[in-house]
Amino acid sequence: AQTVTQSQPEMSVQEAETVTLSCTYDTSENNYYLFWYKQPPSRQMILVIRQEAYKQQNATENRFSVNFQKAAKSFSLKISDSQLGDTAMYFCAFMADTGTASKLTFGTGTRLQVTL
């Protein structure tokens, strides 16, 4: 069974600064996917970024980037130039590559507050 751990329940960052959210996972699978989802106060789950384990290059999406360390089973999210709209709960998630769609295993989340 897979587990995903987010050790920072809450974080705060000032607008325009950079913040890094941590995520570690445990799995015996060699092929898998990792995700960061954002949940703003509206409660909608929004995909922020995706990383395939077979890719060595870290994924980036505009101001969002990841540091994927497969050997260490670490998958942190860096948000650059933080904006007030980044205030949200962030969930790290894992999915084994079974050759088809399957379950997402989520961490417990990190609540990020962006302040002026």
Place this chain on the structure above:
Amino acid sequence: EAQVTQNPRYLITVTGKKLTVTCSQNMNHEYMSWYRQDPGLGLRQIYYSMNVEVTDKGDVPEGYKVSRKEKRNFPLILESPSPNQTSLYFCASSWWDRVQYEQYFGPGTRLTVT
């Protein structure tokens, strides 16, 4: 617009009164899933479906039922709700794409059982 819809969005009910939360997607996705979100626990999978008439248990299936009679719909049934089922529920759907895989989530249903 491609979307996953859930109804109702909010529901307050009493212990033991059967209820159904509907989920529908318009993207022709094979895979659909139900999650519940509780503070400090993240999201946990309740049930999932790989296609019509194919369903299986997730991590926390006790007290829930599902059915998949049509590809677009995947209702969640609570036959005898209890207060420990008070939670935020999400339906999600996806197709398989190794390169651009993503699960699409509905807006959530806030359920309170008194």
